[in-house]
Amino acid sequence: MSSRPSDGTRLASHGAASLTIEPADVAIIGAGVVGCAIARALALEGLSVVLIERGRDILSGASKANSAILHTGFDAPTGSVELRAMQAGYDEYLAIHESLNLPLWKTGAHVVAWTETEVAKLDAIVAKARANGVADVARIEVAELSRREPALARGALGAVQVPREFLIDPWSAPLAYALQAMAHGARVLRDAAVTAARFDGDGWVIETSRGMVRASVVVNAAGLFGDHVEALARTSPFAIRPRRGQFLVYDKPAAALMQSILLPVPNERTKGIVLCRTVYGNLLVGPTAEEVDERENATTTEDQLRMLREVAETRLPALRDIQITATYAGLRPATERQDYVVEAVPDRRWITACGIRSTGLTASLGVAAMVRALYASHFGPPRPVPTPHLIRMPNLAEDRPRGIDGPAPGAIICHCEGVTRREIEAALIGPLPAADLGGLKRRTRVMMGRCQGFYCAAQVAALAPKLVTP
Ligand SMILES: Cc1cc2nc3c(=O)[nH]c(=O)nc-3n(C[C@H](O)[C@H](O)[C@H](O)COP(=O)(O)OP(=O)(O)OC[C@H]3O[C@@H](n4cnc5c(N)ncnc54)[C@H](O)[C@@H]3O)c2cc1C
Incomplete structure (x- = not known):
């Protein structure tokens, strides 16, 4: 509408x-x-x-x-x-x-303070967590944070763990x-x-x-x-006052750089830029928080993506050597x-x-x-x-067997994400079959990898012609 x-x-x-x-x-x-x-x-x-x-x-x-x-x-x-x-x-x-x-x-999460101003907020974060009934949130030493997350940049001044x-x-x-x-x-x-x-x-x-x-x-x-x-x-x-959030998705090797979810010290408007793995095996950076008028299609913008990249590579310097697989944006249905x-x-x-x-x-x-x-x-x-x-x-998660890991997976259609023909066919039948290309991607991970469908799009179109025609 x-x-x-x-x-x-x-x-x-x-x-x-x-x-x-x-x-x-x-x-x-x-x-x-x-x-x-x-x-x-x-x-x-x-x-x-x-x-x-x-x-x-x-x-x-x-x-x-x-x-x-x-x-x-x-x-x-x-x-x-x-x-x-x-x-x-x-x-x-x-x-x-x-x-x-x-x-x-x-995975658990860590809220990391990089400035003295942020350090000053950490006790309040712990106190609020306790008030909210999340009793296992606690300050940890920076040395402990570095032991848990060795790829993190030096310079953290304080941290809070959020184990759950x-x-x-x-x-x-x-x-x-x-x-x-x-x-x-x-x-x-x-x-x-x-x-x-x-x-x-x-x-x-x-x-x-x-x-x-x-x-x-x-x-x-x-x-x-x-x-x-x-x-x-x-x-x-x-x-409704849509609030856009833009993301960068780093290529799979990036996921090895982090164990937990890395949270910034939040402010009144937003939780800030998060670095975390995805269960599909990538590393995600985002989201931004921007008041926008759009309600249907969230668009990405060059300046915000550049900002995300700077934040990501400052926090996790090894990301400088890793390519970005995809960018995307979502819209939060916020109100006044x-x-x-x-x-x-x-x-x-x-x-x-x-x-x-x-x-x-x-x-x-x-x-x-x-x-x-x-x-x-x-x-x-x-x-x-x-x-x-x-x-x-x-x-669909990386840590457990998927279709491709079975004894006879059959033809592989998407080599980046390891998606088989059988998985695609299964997503096209049943009580709630994929009804558009996005739905097929969300059910299988097809075309979501490094090449973003460059190599497999034609085969996907042949398997699911109705989903790719307008
Ligand atoms: C950037 C970002 C990061 C987020 N991160 C997290 C996170 O890490 N963890 C977490 O828990 N949450 C997270 N969220 C929040 C979460 O994604 C949203 O809260 C949630 O998706 C809202 O779901 P919804 O069903 O209310 O709205 P929607 O998903 O928008 O669903 C509403 C549906 O109604 C349909 N619709 C609208 N009008 C009509 C109509 N007239 N007739 C028929 N259908 C209609 C729409 O097409 C839509 O599919 C995040 C959100 C964003 C944007």
């Missing part, structure tokens, strides 16, 4: 309606990580769910580009909804990741949540922009670019368009508030889960638990399914 709603009940139209589906207990607008987690939580409550996404595939918005850190909340605003959601989400991820075959890299900040797979996790919801009957409508909605006192008739959807309750999880969608139900009490907006509007049979800004990958399962509780207290008692169906995700 590219324009603001004119009358609060109609959003920009995206095309002809052709589909009519069964009424649902709940329609969730937006299949980012938050919408997928909510779909899972409500489907596991025995509710009939339809998840509606305007993009050709799920994760078309903020959730496609982040740092993939599972945060403890040590530095989150004390007493905030965000902190509660992050900590509940963190705990649930730890509880379910093995059953869904999702990775967890227990971890890394996860940002794409397989939401896909697993959506698939588990579908295993319990949830329907996922993609390429279905919500354009209008009418409340008839008992429920909602939602107009999408693919047809009408009826639902008793609507959940707004529309991320960067959360305020536009909110205007379908009420005057939006928040405005310093917190998430997770609330029910009972007389409109509406739940808002918006403004899930910098921490939603971690918090998604926690936000979903909050939505589940709001649903139960306003719209009906839960009927939890007795035994959840478990989904086993194909592993």
Whole structure:
């Protein structure tokens, strides 16, 4: 959607309606990580769910580009909804990741001070972590930091360890949540922009670019368009103010230079520039924090990428000899508030889960638990399914066997990332097949490596012609 709603009940139209589906207990607008987690939580409550996404595939918005850190909340605003959601989400991820075959890299993190001004803030960081219930955060000696991270530049003046900040797979996790919801009957409508909605006192008739959807309750999880969608139900009490974050991805040898997540001393606006590995085997540097007007496509800029490179190579000098594989940018769905907006509007049979800004990958399962509780207290008692169906995700992480490591992997299509033809074919079938090239990349890692698809794009196009034609 590219324009603001004119009358609060109609959003920009995206095309002809052709589909009519069964009424649902709940329609969730937006299949980012938050919408997928909510779909899972409500489907596991025995509710009939339809998840509606305007993009050709799920994760078309903020959730496609982040740092993939599972945060403890040590530095989150004390007493905030965000902190509660992050900590509940963190705990649930730890509880379910093995059953869904999702990775967890227990790297820990270090907040490093490089100036005396930053050193002066370290005790406050520890105190805040304790206030937030993250009791294992503590100062460590610089000599200990150097022992743990020998490739780090000399000159650090102080450090705090955050042992339970971890890394996860940002794409397989939401896909697993959506698939588990579908295993319990949830329907996922993609390429279905919500354009209008009418409340008839008992429920909602939602107009999408693919047809009408009826639902008793609507959940707004529309991320960067959360305020536009909110205007379908009420005057939006928040405005989305997208905050862009740009990243550099260093080539695989860089990953050997660091064990933990390297965090700067944060300021009021941003956590600052982070250096960390990715579970796909690279080293990531970013994100920036820039207020922008764009909501759809995050662009990178030369000056910010240059700045990231300078920061990275100052902190980790050996990066000067390592090439950059890719650059990308993401948009945080921030609002004018310093917190998430997770609330029910009972007389409109509406739940808002918006403004899930910098921490939603971690918090998604926690936000979903909050939505589940709001649903139960306003719209009906839960009927939890007795035994959840478990989904086993194909592993994309470097530390565990992947398709290519099997006894007979068959043809290899992407040699940079080691992606087999069989993995690509598997991603094109099933209940939620890749629906565009980005979706295929997120399901397999194909074309994500050193050559960025230069060598394998033609083969990928032959295997998935519908995904590469507009
Ligand atoms: C630079 C950066 C770094 C980050 N790092 C981390 C991190 O390390 N750890 C962490 O936990 N979090 C991190 N995050 C935060 C996390 O990525 C976001 O909080 C999260 O993706 C927000 O998810 P969402 O589902 O609310 O929004 P989105 O992903 O934007 O999902 C909303 C969906 O709604 C759809 N939609 C919108 N309007 C309509 C409509 N009218 N009809 C139908 N569908 C619609 C969109 O297409 C979109 O797919 C980071 C974010 C950024 C940008």
